[in-house]
Amino acid sequence: MTATTPKETLAAPNFCEGIQYFGEAIPGFEKYGGTSAIGSGGSANPGDPAAAFQTLLAADALRYLTLQVTGSKASGHPGGFASQAEAYAALVMLGYKNIITEVGHHAPGFYSAMFLDRSLEDMGIYTVQQLRDRFREKHGLLGHLSGYIPGILAPAGPLGQGQHFAMSAALLHKDKLFPFTIGDGGLGEPYIISSIAHFHTAFPGVTNFLPVLVWNGYSQEHHSMVSLKTNEQMMAYWHGNGFEQVVLVDAKDFDDANQTGDYVDSTAFSFEQRLAFTKGVLIGMDEAARSALSGKLTVFIIKQLKGAGVHARGAKSHNLYPKDTLDAPHIVSALKERALPPEVWQLVRTNCERAGGGPAAKTVVTEFEYELPELGELPLEEYPVGGEPKVSTTAMGRLVGKVGQIDRNFLVTNADGNEASGIANINSALKIIHPTTDDLYNQAPKGQVYEPLSEDACAGLAAGLSLMGARTLWCSYESFAINGLPIWQTVTQAMAELRRRTPSTITLFTAGALEQGRNGWTHQRPEIEAYFASLMRNGNVFPLFPPDANSIQVCYDWALTTKNKGIVITASKSPLPIRTTFEQTSQALRDGAIVLHPSQSPRSSGDSKTVVFAVIGDMTLIPVFEAAALLEKEGIGARIVSVINPRRLYRPHDTAWDTCSEPDGDFVDDAKFAELFDGDALIGVTGGAAGMLEPIMLRSTSKRDTFAWRRGETTASAGELMAFNGLTAQALVKRGIELVG
Numbered sequence: 001m002t003a004t005t006p007k008e009t010l011a012a013p014n015f016c017e018g019i020q021y022f023g024e025a026i027p028g029f030e031k032y033g034g035t036s037a038i039g040s041g042g043s044a045n046p047g048d049p050a051a052a053f054q055t056l057l058a059a060d061a062l063r064y065l066t067l068q069v070t071g072s073k074a075s076g077h078p079g080g081f082a083s084q085a086e087a088y089a090a091l092v093m094l095g096y097k098n099i100i101t102e103v104g105h106h107a108p109g110f111y112s113a114m115f116l117d118r119s120l121e122d123m124g125i126y127t128v129q130q131l132r133d134r135f136r137e138k139h140g141l142l143g144h145l146s147g148y149i150p151g152i153l154a155p156a157g158p159l160g161q162g163q164h165f166a167m168s169a170a171l172l173h174k175d176k177l178f179p180f181t182i183g184d185g186g187l188g189e190p191y192i193i194s195s196i197a198h199f200h201t202a203f204p205g206v207t208n209f210l211p212v213l214v215w216n217g218y219s220q221e222h223h224s225m226v227s228l229k230t231n232e233q234m235m236a237y238w239h240g241n242g243f244e245q246v247v248l249v250d251a252k253d254f255d256d257a258n259q260t261g262d263y264v265d266s267t268a269f270s271f272e273q274r275l276a277f278t279k280g281v282l283i284g285m286d287e288a289a290r291s292a293l294s295g296k297l298t299v300f301i302i303k304q305l306k307g308a309g310v311h312a313r314g315a316k317s318h319n320l321y322p323k324d325t326l327d328a329p330h331i332v333s334a335l336k337e338r339a340l341p342p343e344v345w346q347l348v349r350t351n352c353e354r355a356g357g358g359p360a361a362k363t364v365v366t367e368f369e370y371e372l373p374e375l376g377e378l379p380l381e382e383y384p385v386g387g388e389p390k391v392s393t394t395a396m397g398r399l400v401g402k403v404g405q406i407d408r409n410f411l412v413t414n415a416d417g418n419e420a421s422g423i424a425n426i427n428s429a430l431k432i433i434h435p436t437t438d439d440l441y442n443q444a445p446k447g448q449v450y451e452p453l454s455e456d457a458c459a460g461l462a463a464g465l466s467l468m469g470a471r472t473l474w475c476s477y478e479s480f481a482i483n484g485l486p487i488w489q490t491v492t493q494a495m496a497e498l499r500r501r502t503p504s505t506i507t508l509f510t511a512g513a514l515e516q517g518r519n520g521w522t523h524q525r526p527e528i529e530a531y532f533a534s535l536m537r538n539g540n541v542f543p544l545f546p547p548d549a550n551s552i553q554v555c556y557d558w559a560l561t562t563k564n565k566g567i568v569i570t571a572s573k574s575p576l577p578i579r580t581t582f583e584q585t586s587q588a589l590r591d592g593a594i595v596l597h598p599s600q601s602p603r604s605s606g607d608s609k610t611v612v613f614a615v616i617g618d619m620t621l622i623p624v625f626e627a628a629a630l631l632e633k634e635g636i637g638a639r640i641v642s643v644i645n646p647r648r649l650y651r652p653h654d655t656a657w658d659t660c661s662e663p664d665g666d667f668v669d670d671a672k673f674a675e676l677f678d679g680d681a682l683i684g685v686t687g688g689a690a691g692m693l694e695p696i697m698l699r700s701t702s703k704r705d706t707f708a709w710r711r712g713e714t715t716a717s718a719g720e721l722m723a724f725n726g727l728t729a730q731a732l733v734k735r736g737i738e739l740v741g
Helices: 049-073 085-093 104-116 119-123 128-134 162-172 191-202 231-240 271-293 329-338 342-357 392-406 424-430 455-468 481-495 528-538 549-559 582-591 621-633 670-677 690-699 718-724 729-740
Strands: 178-183 209-215 245-250 298-303 411-414 472-477 505-510 541-544 566-570 593-597 610-616 637-643 681-686 703-707
Touching (some): 049 085, 049 128, 049 271, 049 342, 085 178, 085 209, 085 271, 085 298, 085 342, 104 119, 162 178, 162 191, 162 209, 162 455, 191 455, 231 298, 245 271, 271 298, 411 455, 455 472, 455 481, 472 481, 481 505, 481 528, 528 541, 528 566, 528 690, 541 549, 549 566, 549 582, 593 621, 593 670, 610 690, 610 729, 621 637, 621 718, 621 729, 670 690, 681 690, 690 703, 703 729
Parallel strands (some): 178 209, 209 298, 245 298, 472 505, 505 566, 541 566, 610 637, 610 681, 681 703
Antiparallel strands (some): 593 637
């Protein structure tokens, strides 16, 4: 195909401003391109010859834009998306726009698609030039997919996450198809197939998500780990993992250019064979989509060489480097090869805009708030301060059960089992989702407690459902939650920039290190709190540390009212003293902390000193109260402050709160901070990472020190483990006396 410059073509539509090269007329356009193949129903007939012809044009338009957009910044990833352009184009022509990806590197292709269907007009992008200008720029089209972009359903960065978003959406919208692209480089990640397998066992009737495997033989920098599989082996792999229907379209079967190797580039075929391949993809995708929507677990596989139709092939096509500018001969050559005439651009835009009933930004499920039932006033039960010790997690579990009974889409996820965390009452109220009904173990096929063994699968479905608009709770042992945090962080970051309100993603982390003496260091990993301490600076992440069974109920009740945030509740599963009233925790959620024990110095002279203890956690209060009593015997006052919501204790400029969707800019002022923490000495105490105390240590001007977790060990009791980490009353007293002189 030859190409001309824009100056030689006068009839280009306005949106084409910025396209560098236009092609000459395409054979067959008059016959198959004169009228849009997509009618008023929003989809094309896959058996219509015009549909295949126009799908091919759409694929080439996507390739051209993907390369020109990335070339405009000599940065980004064109190769992976290019190898499946026919598959994406087929989905659109068939009217499916709720498309998700597991591959963040497909971002420029997705942006090109959102441009073609006019979704990006919602962010002021009307022309190709504007598309180029705002690619990989602030407040523009970031390098990997994000919920900030109109029409994009879910973020995409780390591999192995996209299926969670697709399954979440499918669970909430059973009448719609949610295709998601997977790279064969990412197929090496174990999470994808294992998470689908557990989901399908738990929800066998929910098959309206469609993996689209982009089998192109390469990952980022080398051959993919599955590149040597035969077609039969690849199909057997998917069948062996429970997929009833496997639809594979191999470009090699259509090759008339005598290309070597198992992976070939369809853009090198004759036009007739290109059309035949595209028709095969269109018909195969239609078959796969209908299969998935009819109750069969289905996968569609497109096998085509990575980089098909762009500037390079194989892993070399993955990424552009500073040398890969729009003036570079190899980029110019590739663009000219894919160049299309103005009338084709107009037809492709018309098809993309009509498909699925309109632009993705106006039609996909994530452009609308998901309707939720009102919870009303939850039955909180306030226990008397100083009364019988209670298990915090159990108190919260009763409320969780009530939420699930009101909201039937509410889901609880837990890898280690709720009973082990003192929340068996959740299982009793909501039932574990399981194909085997067993009342003894609270199992039922229609339950609301999702229990795969993978923390990634737990966090993925819970966080994914929250992103899609539903209420969820992810429960985990504190020690093991780190395995699920990557996707939880992805979702909270996406929530910070969403253009719609969605329920916060809420977690409950139990079985803290101090309760795990006999289990040893494998179960003693509170360093995870450093992760959340860092995330607090995002502005929409709120770690909460309720000190007792009253406090945790108020914390959870508050979390349920929040939007677009990540709420992390950490609590023990041991019976502990009741130290707060409901009102005190409500105040602490506003002020960050509450005074549990005011300074009580037995000396009346003006030279009496006060040590302030800023305490994070519940069990850590035990040695601190003992230390306060010992200090007071020495004539030194001691004030104990329970830090429940440390995010409130930062200064406003410490966090990015004002850049967040649904911003929360409430921070305690200096006067309130002084009221809480001013003294002659300040000692921060936590059974977790010292980083969680940062907001306090940043603002305090007192002589100060921290007592925090150091490392795990096998011990007989929580007290012995605290002693191993230096968290004893005697050590606190000694340091307090040293600090006050």
